[in-house]
Amino acid sequence: MIATVAAIAATTAAAALATPVVALLPLLAHRALRRAQAAKTLRIESAHGIDEQGFVRIGGIDQWISVRGEDRANPVVVEIHGGPGATNSIYTSRTRSWGRHFTIVRWDMRGAGKTFGHGGPQGQGEATFERLYEDALEVTRHARGLLGAERVVLLANSYGSVFGLRLARNHPELYSAYVGTDQNIHTGGRDTSAHDALRERLRAAGKAKRLAQVEAIGADPHARTPQQQAAYAKISAQSDPLTLATLKKVVLGSMWLSPLHSLRDLRDFFRGQTFSERITEGTAGLDDRADGTRFEIPFFVFQGEHDVLTPVAAAKAFFDEVEAPVKRFALIEGCGHFASFSRPDHFLDLLLTHVRPAVTGRRRSTA
Structure with a gap:
């Protein structure tokens, strides 16, 4: 996935560089206008709201954290990005x-986004899965202290859900519920169905060269280097028209128009993605079932119905084995990967219908 976004952006950037500067001025003017409009809509002016962004010392380095919401009394959601x-x-x-009903805590992980841009590649310290897991716990405790929350909702998407399952399982004292989307399930290399489906898509599309690449990389994630895993994710995403369209419209579109990100920030975003490839090393052998399917907190999975990167079948099979006080699985129609950001209002409806009542004890109002 990281290689796919970077590759599409590199192609776009190359085309931009080949374009005369004068021709780019209308595009940049349009971007400036849209960013200014977006900045206005993001303003939080309610008396009990919060809008704090900046660097916090986490795990020995400065890491970027945003805390936004219109009422500090709302449930707190800590996100773990992918x-x-x-x-x-x-x-x-x-x-x-989302900020009208929850206080959203967003964190640019070690090696990612503004955190990467602030410290550069030499300022990220130990960039490993284990170190980021400990960072996530520290971010959670920071959010609890800042907002006076005894526990918070843990919302993890895509690769972030690899952390999320372990955080939710191991620390029920910190989290009031787990919500996974683009839910990633590790099986210790036993399940090859996603690999088989990728090979079939490539074969049906007549992509012989890419098929040969995929077969050379192999189905066993244990045997892949981080670079091979990134290449594999790129081919997988580009093999699916819906995923590719979502990458261009939702992911790159959001980046380009984000009022929180300068052009330099966007450069750092892609540099951080390349840097972060190393995080996948050593996690391919994880086995979520072996680690346990019993959770002491409410457990939710909201998955895009056409997701080929983190397939529905794998997420649902794991969900079916989960034991939790409350659990719910829901499909997000018409979506693949990035479902929560493709249909953010529908995702919010799922949060309000299922998650908020589980953490507050109050049913959603029908008024």
């Missing part, structure tokens, strides 16, 4: 409505 290295801060405008 990639690795694909920060969620670019979607702040798309998810503006």
Whole structure:
């Protein structure tokens, strides 16, 4: 996934560089106008609201954290973004409505986004899965202290859900509920169905060269280098028209128009993604079932119905084995990967219908 976004952006950038500067001025003017409009809609002016962004010392380095919401009394949601290295801060405008009902804590992980841009590649310290897991716990405790929340909702998407399952399972004292979307399930290499489906898509499309690449990389994630895993994710995303269209419209579109991101920030976003490829090393052998399917907190999975990167079948099979006080699985219609950001209002409706009542004890009003 990280390689796919970077590749599409590189192609776009190359085309831009080949375009005369004068021809780019209308595009940049349009971007400036749209960003200014978005900045206005993001303003939080309610008496009990919060809008704080900046660097916090986490795990020995400065890491960027945003805390936004219209009422500090609302449930707190701590997000764990995917990639690795694909920060969620670019979607702040798309998810503006979430802040009316929840206080959203967004964190650019070590090696990602503004955190990467602030410290550079030499200032990220130990960039490993284990270190980022400990960072996530520290971010959670920071959010609890800042907002006076005993526990928070853990919302994890895509590669972030690899952290999310382990955080939710191991620390029920910190989290009031787990919500996974683009839910990633590791099976210790046993399940090859996604690999088989990718090979079939490539074969049906007559993509012989890419098929040969995929077969050379192999089905066993244990045997892949981080670079091979990134290449594999790129081919997988580009093999599916819906995923590719979503990358261009939702992901790149959000980046380009984000009022929180300068052009330099966008450069750092892609540099951070490349840097973060190393995080996947050593996680391919994880086995979510072996680690346990019992959770002491409410457990929710909201998945795009056409997701080929983190397939519905794998997420649902794991969900079916989960034991939790409350659990719910729902499909987000018409979506593939990035479902929560493709249909943010529908995702919010799922949060309000299922998650908020589970953490507040109050049913959603029908008024």
